[in-house]
Structures are given as C-alpha cells and as structure tokens.
Amino acid sequence: MTTSQLPAGWDRYVRPCQSCGRPILWAFTEQGSRRMLDPALDDQGNQAVVRDGTGTLRARQLSTDRPVPDGFEKLMMPHVVTCPKAPGRTPPPESLPPNVVPLDRARRRPK
Numbered sequence: 145m146t147t148s149q150l151p152a153g154w155d156r157y158v159r160p161c162q163s164c165g166r167p168i169l170w171a172f173t174e175q176g177s178r179r180m181l182d183p184a185l186d187d188q189g190n191q192a193v194v195r196d197g198t199g200t201l202r203a204r205q206l207s208t209d210r211p212v213p214d215g216f217e218k219l220m221m222p223h224v225v226t227c228p229k230a231p232g233r234t235p236p237p238e239s240l241p242p243n244v245v246p247l248d249r250a251r252r253r254p255k
C-alpha cells in the first residue's frame with residue numbers, strides 16, 4: 145500500500161469515524177449516498193475521488209468500464225476496508241464465556 149498526503153484543502157473534510165474514531169473523509173457516490181474514505185491517497189484504493197465545482201467530494205468506484213482513475217481523480221481506500229469496527233468485523237473476545245471449552249485445549253491429545 146502506498147499512501148500520500150491529501151490534496152491541499154481536503155483536510156477540511158476530515159471527520160472522525162463514528163465507529164472507530166479514526167479520521168475519515170465523507171464523499172458522495174454517483175448514486176448520491178455517502179461513503180467513508182481513508183484520508184490519504186492510496187494507489188491500492190478502488191475509489192476515484194474528485195472535488196467538484198461546488199466543493200463536494202465525489203467518489204466513483206472503479207469498474208470494468210472505467211478501471212483507472214481519470215487524470216484529475218485521486219485514488220483512495222474506502223474506510224470500511226480498514227475500519228476495525230466495520231460491520232461484520234467482530235474482534236475476537238478477550239476471554240471465552242465460562243461454558244465454552246477452548247478448542248485448542250480440547251484438541252490436545254493425551255499422551
């Protein structure tokens with residue numbers, strides 16, 4: 145992953161992620177919904193982002209039709225990829241409930 149700093153002025157769009165508290169950028173998708181982005185340029189990202197004439201960030205997902213960013217688009221990573229608290233990414237529990245036998249212990253064979 146190669147990251148670099150945001151274009152000048154984009155830092156004013158940075159907000160904390162409401163799940164993990166890390167800084168993110170909000171951009172609007174072509175469908176008009178909002179998408180969280182990691183606030184750095186990332187050549188592994190799949191979001192081609194521009195600031196339009198009204199000062200709104202617009203994110204376009206790279207597609208088979210348009211697989212590379214246009215000259216003025218910046219590649220960024222969607223925050224859901226890196227957010228440690230994204231839905232569906234459950235961290236392992238600190239300790240097992242008392243009625244659960246740890247599998248590594250149960251699998252240990254007697255000698």
Ligand SMILES: [Zn+2]
Nearest residue numbers: 161163164227
């Ligand atoms: Zn997050």
